[in-house]
Amino acid sequence: MNNLPDEREQRDEQIAELLQDGMTVEEIKRRLQTSYRAVVRVRAQRGIAVPVGRTRRSRDELDGLEEQAVTMLWAGVTQREIYAKLRVSPITQTRLRKEHRIPVQTRKGRKTPPADEGDPPALK
Structure with a gap:
């Protein structure tokens, strides 16, 4: 058997x-x-x-985290720091940066001049 x-x-x-x-x-x-x-x-x-x-995050929770990430991106916080604090992926951060037309911060030691940043637009 x-x-x-x-x-x-x-x-x-x-x-x-x-x-x-x-x-x-x-x-x-x-x-x-x-x-x-x-x-x-x-x-x-x-x-x-x-x-x-x-468990996976709800849409409401994700929306709130993405809003915080946008604010942090406008403040010049690095993707690594945002991920460490909010667990919002670098891919999502890049999408948010493009959607909100947030300029990429230059790295220290780079020879390129910083982009014209302007004022951040109001969030929804």
Whole structure:
């Protein structure tokens, strides 16, 4: 007889317990030496929610963060600093810079003169 279904059920129980304890998929994969797919399958089958701190951001939350990022870009804050504070990706920051026509700040030591910055336009 084959014990694979029993082993799978036992592993699924372990995965479910660890998910309910708040462990991440990566932590569970390492601890149980199992696949990403197995962990996601157990989470879906048993209806185990992702912990609150690890869910995706809502559109309202993203809009607020993007507004803060625009303000910071106008103030000359670097993309690295904005990412560290707000977790807004460099790609999103570049999109915002283009949408709001925010000039790129020159780096220290560069020979090119700074762009004419003007006053930042009013936010929506």
